Amino acid sequence: MTTPIARIIGISATAAALGLAMAGPGRAQTADLILLHGKILTLDERSSVREAMAVSEGRIAALGRSTEIMELAGRKTRVVDLRGRTVIPGLIDSHIHAIRAALSYGVEVNWIGTSSLEEALGRIRDAARRAKPGDWIIVAGGWTPEQFREKRRPTQGELAAAAGEHPAYVQLFYAWALMTPAAFKALNVATDADVGPRGKLDEDADGKKTGGISGDTATITALFSRLPSPSFEQRVAGTRAFFRELNRLALTGVVDPGGFGMAPSDYQALFKVWQDKALALRVVYTVFAQKRGAELEDYRNLTQLLPMGMGDEMLRFNGIGENVAWGMYNNDNPSEADKAQFYEIAKWAAERRMSLNMHWHNDRSVGQLLDIFERVDRESPIKGLRWAIAHLNDASAATLERMKALGVGWAVQDAMYFDGERFQKEKGAEVARRAPPLRTALRIGVNVGAGTDAHRVASYNPFVALRWMLDGKTVSGTLLRGPEEAPTREEALRMYTLGSAWFARDEDKRGSLVVGKLADLAVLSKDYMKAPLEDIGRIESLLTMVGGKIVYAAGPYAGFEESPRR
Numbered sequence: 001m002t003t004p005i006a007r008i009i010g011i012s013a014t015a016a017a018l019g020l021a022m023a024g025p026g027r028a029q030t031a032d033l034i035l036l037h038g039k040i041l042t043l044d045e046r047s048s049v050r051e052a053m054a055v056s057e058g059r060i061a062a063l064g065r066s067t068e069i070m071e072l073a074g075r076k077t078r079v080v081d082l083r084g085r086t087v088i089p090g091l092i093d094s095h096i097h098a099i100r101a102a103l104s105y106g107v108e109v110n111w112i113g114t115s116s117l118e119e120a121l122g123r124i125r126d127a128a129r130r131a132k133p134g135d136w137i138i139v140a141g142g143w144t145p146e147q148f149r150e151k152r153r154p155t156q157g158e159l160a161a162a163a164g165e166h167p168a169y170v171q172l173f174y175a176w177a178l179m180t181p182a183a184f185k186a187l188n189v190a191t192d193a194d195v196g197p198r199g200k201l202d203e204d205a206d207g208k209k210t211g212g213i214s215g216d217t218a219t220i221t222a223l224f225s226r227l228p229s230p231s232f233e234q235r236v237a238g239t240r241a242f243f244r245e246l247n248r249l250a251l252t253g254v255v256d257p258g259g260f261g262m263a264p265s266d267y268q269a270l271f272k273v274w275q276d277k278a279l280a281l282r283v284v285y286t287v288f289a290q291k292r293g294a295e296l297e298d299y300r301n302l303t304q305l306l307p308m309g310m311g312d313e314m315l316r317f318n319g320i321g322e323n324v325a326w327g328m329y330n331n332d333n334p335s336e337a338d339k340a341q342f343y344e345i346a347k348w349a350a351e352r353r354m355s356l357n358m359h360w361h362n363d364r365s366v367g368q369l370l371d372i373f374e375r376v377d378r379e380s381p382i383k384g385l386r387w388a389i390a391h392l393n394d395a396s397a398a399t400l401e402r403m404k405a406l407g408v409g410w411a412v413q414d415a416m417y418f419d420g421e422r423f424q425k426e427k428g429a430e431v432a433r434r435a436p437p438l439r440t441a442l443r444i445g446v447n448v449g450a451g452t453d454a455h456r457v458a459s460y461n462p463f464v465a466l467r468w469m470l471d472g473k474t475v476s477g478t479l480l481r482g483p484e485e486a487p488t489r490e491e492a493l494r495m496y497t498l499g500s501a502w503f504a505r506d507e508d509k510r511g512s513l514v515v516g517k518l519a520d521l522a523v524l525s526k527d528y529m530k531a532p533l534e535d536i537g538r539i540e541s542l543l544t545m546v547g548g549k550i551v552y553a554a555g556p557y558a559g560f561e562e563s564p565r566r
């Protein structure tokens with residue numbers, strides 16, 4: 001498939017269309033695949049809605065009425081009757097730890113989508129029944145007590161009853177973990193000193209240990225890293241299974257910001273799936289700071305043979321982040337030395353025309369980061385390099401103006417869907433009412449990409465995130481964001497497609513359905529534009545296509561799925 005795609009690259013959209021319509025003598029003027037009788041939301045400049053589409057050599061060859069498009073059908077053309085269903089450009093998560101989540105997907109239990117503790121514990125019971133003796137049962141995050149009818153965390157007794165003989169571990173964000181007695185024994189944890197650097201074993205009013213472990217991000221990360229890690233084969237299988245799960249939810253691409261504990265060796269399963277030509281999702285990835293104090297040296301070494309943009313349309317290297325330097329990571333009060341070090345790295349990246357994305361939480365301190373960006377920009381312009389700030393839910397208009405002037409994009413996630421009540425308590429209802437200020441960002445013209453930050457701190461379901469973008473309600477139904485910062489349905493969808501593609505420097509190749517672009521799309525189970533707001537979170541894909549290939553199909557289209565090459 002690589003060769004024909006390569007032939008089209010670089011020629012204009014119109015020419016690609018003519019290429020199909022004017023194919024020379026001896027070559028049939030036919031499409032590989034046709035979609036008919038649908039409602040295709042193209043997200044082109046005029047927000048056109050089309051009825052039919054022809055796909056040829058992995059790209060969109062034509063759009064129009066069903067009768068016109070049918071003229072491009074030949075003997076071998078596959079025809080999909082949409083029967084009025086809605087088609088959207090494939091969704092792209094602009095900030096998801098997908099590579100890491102995939103490694104353990106095959107051996108973890110996830111609580112995403114459960115609405116009661118009882119149901120969540122049921123998933124543990126099922127996993128325990130299937131597991132081999134001695135296997136761990138692990139929930140790595142992606143849930144909150146707020147999603148449960150019971151509004152509370154499980155107890156050690158409940159977890160142990162569900163997991164049986166198996167050691168079990170349940171993580172809540174990066175703040176807490178619950179382990180069964182068998183897990184305490186397996187990890188040799190008996191006192192606070194056994195859960196460094198800053199862990200505390202929870203106790204009840206009588207001083208009896210409850211099985212919970214409280215700690216900060218470093219502590220919980222260190223604890224998690226002591227769990228047995230999946231074998232290489234399990235990692236490869238997990239990667240394939242997780243990406244298919246994302247396809248089921250209409251995702252066709254991710255922008256991956258690395259993450260805690262992601263060493264170069266952790267990318268090998270992904271590379272294997274790519275080499276096997278079995279990637280069902282376009283992945284662009286950045287490298288995360290490895291060693292404190294040696295960040296620049298690490299980047300220099302890692303990128304000697306990995307220049308910006310290295311890769312292909314399925315897998316590509318996209319720069320550095322989301323932790324650029326440890327000194328400024330989650331630090332509202334960086335020292336002059338921390339800032340000087342960050343500046344050196346940022347300047348190095350700018351001179352190499354490299355993308356850079358940085359995680360930041362508080363508007364009150366983000367000026368220190370923007371000061372550095374502005375200084376670098378004066379010396380080596382960063383506009384066009386697609387630098388980005390992730391999170392920053394309380395961004396002020398002034399901050400967004402500075403980002404706009406620098407050409408820095410904003411990666412927004414639905415963290416508040418899970419964590420909104422805590423945010424509101426910490427920052428107040430006024431701040432929560434405009435967090436994140438999506439409409440203000442649109443007005444100012446900052447590029448906004450949507451996403452989830454899954455899977456330790458949030459669910460990866462993009463439709464849950466879209467619903468939250470539209471209604472501003474948390475998982476327990478609390479209304480936080482006001483309508484004045486709510487985007488329209490189309491604007492939210494643009495953030496999840498074109499907006500996210502921007503971070504991969506790909507908005508001219510994907511993110512909308514226009515002639516000449518990659519045929520990345522999803523046929524939805526419900527009409528995203530018309531469905532009641534509360535149903536949007538339950539939408540799934542019935543057919544997902546990446547580069548013209550049907551990577552996922554269900555229900556009426558189940559027979560269309562093309563099994564990945566092995």
Ligand SMILES: [Zn+2]
Nearest residue numbers: 322359390391
């Ligand atoms: Zn982050």
